[in-house]
Amino acid sequence: MVKRILSSQGLELSTDQLELLEIITDFNLEARYPDEKFSFQRKCTKDFTKGYLTRIEEARQWLLRLIQS
Numbered sequence: 001m002v003k004r005i006l007s008s009q010g011l012e013l014s015t016d017q018l019e020l021l022e023i024i025t026d027f028n029l030e031a032r033y034p035d036e037k038f039s040f041q042r043k044c045t046k047d048f049t050k051g052y053l054t055r056i057e058e059a060r061q062w063l064l065r066l067i068q069s
Contacts, residue, residue: 011066020055027052 006013006021013021030040 017059017062020059023052024056024059 006018027040
C-alpha cells in the first residue's frame, strides 16, 4: 500500500526506504490493537527502539526535503 501511494505521487523509493515505511506501518497497527500490542511491547527493547528511531528520523528528514523542494 505504501508503495502504491508513493508511486501515485511520482516518488521512487529504494528497497530500504520502502521496507522501513512498511515496518513503520506495521508498528502503527501492532501498537493499536490489544492482541498485538503486548507482543509488540516485548519486542521493543532499548536497542530495538533506538535503532528504529534513528532510521525513522532519517526517513523524516528525507520526506521533509521532498516537501520543501
